[in-house]
Amino acid sequence: METKxxxxxxxxxxxxxxxxxxxxxxxxxxxxxxxxxxxxxMAQRGGSVVTFVRYxxxxxxxxxxxxxxxxxxxxxxxxxxxxxxxLKKDGVLIVNDxxxxxMPVVTGEAKYPENILENLSKEIxxxxxxxxxxxxxLKNSKVFNIIVLGLAAKHMDFTKEEWLKVIxxxxxxxxxDINKEAFIKGFEF
Amino acid sequence: MLGNAAIARGxxxxxxxxxxxxxxxxxxxxxxxxxxxxxIYSEWSPNEKVACEVAIGASMxxxxxxxxxxxxxxxxxxxxxYTVSYIGVNGGMVLVVADDPGLYSSQNEQDTRMIAKxxxxxxxxxxxxxxxxxxxxxxxxxxxxxxTPIIMRTTTRLGHSQxxxxxxxxxxxxxxxxxxxxxxxxxxxxMAKKRHVYVEKRLKEMAKDGxxxxxxxxxxxxxxxxxxxxxxxxxxxxxxxxxxxxxxxxLLNPLPMGLIEDFAKKVDKLIVFEELEPVIETAVRAAGIExxxxxxxxxxxxxxxxxxxxxxxxxxxxxAPASVPNRPPILCPGxxxxxxxxxxxxxxxHAAGDIGCYTLGAVSPLNVVDTAVxxxxxxxxxxxxxxxxxxxxxxxxVAVIGDSTFLHTGVNSLMxxxxxxxxxxxxxxxxxTTGMTGHQxxxxxxxxxxxxxxxxxxxxxxxxxxxxxxxxxxxSFDQAALTKNIKEALQKDEVSVILCKAPCALLKGMKFPNxxxxxxxxxxxxxxxxxxxxxxxxxxxxxxxxxxxxxCNGCGxxxxxxxxxxxxxxxx
Numbered sequence: 001m002e003t004k005x006x007x008x009x010x011x012x013x014x015x016x017x018x019x020x021x022x023x024x025x026x027x028x029x030x031x032x033x034x035x036x037x038x039x040x041x042m043a044q045r046g047g048s049v050v051t052f053v054r055y056x057x058x059x060x061x062x063x064x065x066x067x068x069x070x071x072x073x074x075x076x077x078x079x080x081x082x083x084x085x086x087l088k089k090d091g092v093l094i095v096n097d098x099x100x101x102x103m104p105v106v107t108g109e110a111k112y113p114e115n116i117l118e119n120l121s122k123e124i125x126x127x128x129x130x131x132x133x134x135x136x137x138l139k140n141s142k143v144f145n146i147i148v149l150g151l152a153a154k155h156m157d158f159t160k161e162e163w164l165k166v167i168x169x170x171x172x173x174x175x176x177d178i179n180k181e182a183f184i185k186g187f188e189f
Numbered sequence: 190m191l192g193n194a195a196i197a198r199g200x201x202x203x204x205x206x207x208x209x210x211x212x213x214x215x216x217x218x219x220x221x222x223x224x225x226x227x228x229i230y231s232e233w234s235p236n237e238k239v240a241c242e243v244a245i246g247a248s249m250x251x252x253x254x255x256x257x258x259x260x261x262x263x264x265x266x267x268x269x270x271y272t273v274s275y276i277g278v279n280g281g282m283v284l285v286v287a288d289d290p291g292l293y294s295s296q297n298e299q300d301t302r303m304i305a306k307x308x309x310x311x312x313x314x315x316x317x318x319x320x321x322x323x324x325x326x327x328x329x330x331x332x333x334x335x336x337t338p339i340i341m342r343t344t345t346r347l348g349h350s351q352x353x354x355x356x357x358x359x360x361x362x363x364x365x366x367x368x369x370x371x372x373x374x375x376x377x378x379x380m381a382k383k384r385h386v387y388v389e390k391r392l393k394e395m396a397k398d399g400x401x402x403x404x405x406x407x408x409x410x411x412x413x414x415x416x417x418x419x420x421x422x423x424x425x426x427x428x429x430x431x432x433x434x435x436x437x438x439x440l441l442n443p444l445p446m447g448l449i450e451d452f453a454k455k456v457d458k459l460i461v462f463e464e465l466e467p468v469i470e471t472a473v474r475a476a477g478i479e480x481x482x483x484x485x486x487x488x489x490x491x492x493x494x495x496x497x498x499x500x501x502x503x504x505x506x507x508x509a510p511a512s513v514p515n516r517p518p519i520l521c522p523g524x525x526x527x528x529x530x531x532x533x534x535x536x537x538x539h540a541a542g543d544i545g546c547y548t549l550g551a552v553s554p555l556n557v558v559d560t561a562v563x564x565x566x567x568x569x570x571x572x573x574x575x576x577x578x579x580x581x582x583x584x585x586x587v588a589v590i591g592d593s594t595f596l597h598t599g600v601n602s603l604m605x606x607x608x609x610x611x612x613x614x615x616x617x618x619x620x621x622t623t624g625m626t627g628h629q630x631x632x633x634x635x636x637x638x639x640x641x642x643x644x645x646x647x648x649x650x651x652x653x654x655x656x657x658x659x660x661x662x663x664x665s666f667d668q669a670a671l672t673k674n675i676k677e678a679l680q681k682d683e684v685s686v687i688l689c690k691a692p693c694a695l696l697k698g699m700k701f702p703n704x705x706x707x708x709x710x711x712x713x714x715x716x717x718x719x720x721x722x723x724x725x726x727x728x729x730x731x732x733x734x735x736x737x738x739x740x741c742n743g744c745g746x747x748x749x750x751x752x753x754x755x756x757x758x759x760x761x
Contacts, residue, residue, distance in 0.1 A: 028353075034352070035352045036350060036352075037346060037349060038349045038351075040214055040217075040627065042214070042294040042518050042549075043293060044518075044627075045520065045625070046520075047517055047519070060425075060427040061425050061427075062317075062350035062421075062424065063493065063494075066508075066510075067505055067507045078513060082513045084511060085508040085509065085510045089506065102517070103517060103519050103722060103724075104514045104515055104553070105514055106719070107553050107554045110514035110515075112514065113513060132739075141739045
């Protein structure tokens with residue numbers, strides 16, 4: 001098979017690392033060669049962060065390049081727009097419909113773009129979810145990222161049970177139940 | 190396995206007994222993973238020079254030892270490095286040095302291979318997680334065989350990428366006996382002269398032997414196009430040109446020139462594809478071999494497959510990126526640094542800055558930090574300013590430095606101020622951790638890397654013991670106390686230290702029982718609360734503000750900024 005490319009983008013501190021580890025875990029279970037690439041350090045402090053996951057028979061480079069992503073998972077609208085050009089022609093965008101103002105917007109130096117999702121929908125396949133709203137229904141705002149992952153999982157080649165097993169093996173033991181619940185929420189959205 | 194985790198695993202399998210390091214992106218996770226292997230003693234040292242010397246001592250005693258650091262950490266450790274190159278090893282010794290092309294979290298983009306060349310220390314470089322594990326094991330063999338420390342060079346992309354790794358068992362090495370050998374271990378001129386001769390001979394031998402070392406790999410395919418490459422750049426070559434011939438170098442210093450010359454003869458067109466400095470390319474050209482190099486590929490930033498595709502004019506479907514506002518990193522909600530900087534900004538002060546999360550005080554909306562050079566530099570640059578322009582000039586200046594950075598090298602600079610009769614105010618931003626690299630313990634936290642409780646160096650009394658009379662302690666979140674103490678300290682004609690204390694908001698176990706709540710009916714829409722730039726606050730269209738309850742840690746800074754009591758701090 002051809003190597004599949006997945007990207008997770010968001011704002012530092014939103015939990016991209018945990019999400020990518022679950023993704024890496026499930027690819028391994030599928031018997032694929034997997035490479036992941038993450039961002040640590042300063043950018044994790046509220047900056048724009050991106051994680052790459054690639055899987056296939058033999059994976060060389062660990063990063064996903066412009067115009068090659070099959071699935072782009074965005075935890076925030078502006079970040080979806082920033083990285084949309086990484087998607088290939090028939091790639092899909094899974095986006096958490098949330099707005100977090102970057103500092104230049106807060107200070108008035110720049111404007112937060114309007115109608116991001118509407119405009120992106122004209123060119124690419126967009127699936128959006130108010131994951132923060134859904135997470136608050138579960139009384140745990142932290143699991144919004146797993147809800148988004150659940151929605152994205154529908155566009156990958158693994159069963160619900162396989163995903164739940166990997167979540168069980170990856171997240172901290174005390175949070176297994178809430179994370180599974182969150183995943184199902186996204187998966188059945 | 191993360192590249193850095195694979196390095197730790199390789200060290201374990203190689204039978205390493207002692208490891209020392211100072212945290213630094215992208216090398217930090219090596220030590221954090223070493224903790225999983227109880228057979229290895231591992232520590233956070235106060236700085237990289239100390240870490241390197243700990244490893245040297247362990248090697249001299251006869252054990253396999255290592256130290257790890259980021260590229261700029263090697264500058265701090267370069268004093269022992271240049272001389273341990275002469276001394277060589279008893280037990281094998283490896284320095285893992287992580288470069289940061291693209292400056293993901295660094296103050297410069299230096300290439301460790303250049304320093305290694307100057308220090309005459311051999312370098313190996315892996316290209317994925319599996320090799321990271323295999324190469325460090327091999328590096329220990331080389332170290333003992335050639336009586337030399339070895340540098341294993343990695344990059345951010347290597348250390349922070351995950352790939353599959355096959356695990357093997359640990360080799361329990363028998364410690365070598367310690368025997369006094371002053372001619373080798375005491376570097377006085379007479380001894381060093383002889384060792385220098387050995388070092389030159391060693392490099393020649395290794396360059397020759399490098400031609401058959403398994404870490405250098407020749408892949409002869411289509412010979413129209415040939416690449417010489419190493420590290421992560423190899424992966425980009427394979428991604429774009431699986432059909433081309435490749436010489437993948439694992440030994441980067443000394444370069445196996447025989448192998449390079451032989452490979453060059455076999456291919457029609459030769460491309461040298463290496464990130465950062467033209468180290469391989471320069472050697473190739475010096476040998477009279479024609480190649481494509483830095484005239485086509487940049488010395489700046491990270492490489493990519495698309496960069497190579499563009500050079501080879503291969504088709505890609507790249508759309509232009511959308512034009513969007515940047516999202517630079519910022520201080521977290523509830524960060525004590527923001528509060529201290531707000532006080533400095535209100536007093537219209539300049540800050541000589543340092544390396545850590547608090548370097549972010551240099552950018553909007555705080556714009557308080559004027560300078561940042563390297564670890565520990567804030568105190569000494571302020572001192573230099575005073576000596577250049579007089580004590581009146583620095584009456585509206587302070588130096589700011591984190592607790593971990595202060596213990597790293599700042600402490601020397603403070604000693605210098607006292608010794609050389611300086612005046613000036615130093616703010617130690619003590620958040621009880623090494624914050625930016627992800628919360629590592631240090632000499633003043635009371636816990637070791639291996640999780641044991643230990644004596645916590647008392648920074649307040651350390652400053653007192655240096656002879657500084659005016660040492661103060663304030664809560665980083667108390668604007669009134671910060672303002673009062675900073676003003677008082679600046680009036681004095683002596684060295685003042687203000688210890689600004691409050692734990693990092695991201696520290697494990699932190700609880701935030703309170704949350705800030707706007708009271709729109711009292712709000713005068715003046716925007717004062719927004720000035721510190723807390724990401725939890727947003728301005729509504731009518732000029733009042735909203736506070737995101739999921740982000741707010743209830744630090745109360747915005748409440749203190751409001752003159753109209755239009756923000757309250759309540760139980761969550």
